Amino acid sequence: MNKNEYNELIAFHPGYYISEIIEEMELTQEEFSKRLGVTPKHLSEIVNGKAKVTPEIAQKLSIVLDSSVEMWLNLQMKYDIKITEIKIQKERDEQIRIFKELDYQFFVKNGFIDSVKDTYERAKQICSFLKIADLAVLKRPDLAANFRSSSDSRSEKNIINANAWLEVATKIGKERTVGEYDAQKLKSYLPEIRRMTVQDPSQFSPRLNEIFAECGVAFVLLPKMKNAKINGVVKWLTNSKALVAMNDRMSYADTFWFSLFHEIEHVFQHKTKQVMISCNEDDMYEINKQYEDEADAFSQNYLIDPDDYAAFVSRAYFSKESVTNFAKHIGIHPGIVVGRLQKDTLIGYNVMNDLKIKYRIS
Numbered sequence: 001m002n003k004n005e006y007n008e009l010i011a012f013h014p015g016y017y018i019s020e021i022i023e024e025m026e027l028t029q030e031e032f033s034k035r036l037g038v039t040p041k042h043l044s045e046i047v048n049g050k051a052k053v054t055p056e057i058a059q060k061l062s063i064v065l066d067s068s069v070e071m072w073l074n075l076q077m078k079y080d081i082k083i084t085e086i087k088i089q090k091e092r093d094e095q096i097r098i099f100k101e102l103d104y105q106f107f108v109k110n111g112f113i114d115s116v117k118d119t120y121e122r123a124k125q126i127c128s129f130l131k132i133a134d135l136a137v138l139k140r141p142d143l144a145a146n147f148r149s150s151s152d153s154r155s156e157k158n159i160i161n162a163n164a165w166l167e168v169a170t171k172i173g174k175e176r177t178v179g180e181y182d183a184q185k186l187k188s189y190l191p192e193i194r195r196m197t198v199q200d201p202s203q204f205s206p207r208l209n210e211i212f213a214e215c216g217v218a219f220v221l222l223p224k225m226k227n228a229k230i231n232g233v234v235k236w237l238t239n240s241k242a243l244v245a246m247n248d249r250m251s252y253a254d255t256f257w258f259s260l261f262h263e264i265e266h267v268f269q270h271k272t273k274q275v276m277i278s279c280n281e282d283d284m285y286e287i288n289k290q291y292e293d294e295a296d297a298f299s300q301n302y303l304i305d306p307d308d309y310a311a312f313v314s315r316a317y318f319s320k321e322s323v324t325n326f327a328k329h330i331g332i333h334p335g336i337v338v339g340r341l342q343k344d345t346l347i348g349y350n351v352m353n354d355l356k357i358k359y360r361i362s
Contacts, residue, residue: 002049004086011082013049014075021065022047036060052076091134092120098135099123101157102164103226110223112168130167138163144170145233145275146286158284161228166235166275169245173218174237181216181240183268189215190264194302197257197333201359212244217267220245232259232278234266242267251358254339257332261299266291268298303336318347323355333357 002013022032033043037060045051053061058072096119104122107113113125123135132138139156141147144166147159189211196204205221212219218237224247232246244263246256259278266276269291276295279285312326318341327334335356341347 173243176218186215236272253335265295265298
């Protein structure tokens, strides 16, 4: 404890030298403590680097060892300075280590920060943008949601990036001006939102934002972040303002609309103290299965009425023409019907994918 090393940095506590002197004098620590006029415990703490050499102790040492007070105080000062250097270097190295786990290009490509060369400066930029003291904050499994903690480095990487993605989404959501949350108003807009499934993103995206804002929901679409393993979130920023954030992994029409209505149901659940997250890995986040099942059922059944779907699949004939006609009949995009049939294993995942268009809406 009286000698601290980190890389090329070494800090010698005054106790290191006192220990050598005691040995040279062929005394025990207890014997030397009596000569110094301190308790054996106090001397042991100094020798082991747990207690500082104070001006009083420096005065005693100078008399017993025929040395100067300044020498001992200088040794203590140099030790403190070197320990600070070690601490700063460790923190810097840890920042760089965590930074290397982050998807840095996510921040640069989306214009959140400017590109710089120095790795440590990059880490500081991200900290400044996210309003956190250091990147170690992103390791906390309970920072933005109840992620499962693990000693596995891969899981740590997932948590770091998931927290970062959530913090960006939350930051943007807080900046959005929306009205007071109104569940009834949002429900009244559901038929219009469903009809948007047949529109181009350039048509429905602005209107979708208007509807959500009017109903008290900040709707944020973000690109995916590598290793975040997170697709969407519902988080209550206040009791009357909800955040719905989704990433562009859901670029196919069927997954986008299923996910959107899934998140809308989480908004209706109005669990203001809980963060509802859709993850790639079921074991990454502490989910409430009841709420997730409710959200899945709501999305599935609102997009395609169960009775209509049952009647359609009972014919057991699935061609492009039949799927397209059915989708037109119920007023949704045919890709949503294809996605449902694939999920229910009624057709293969390689069938009719040309009907599942991709969106570019982030």
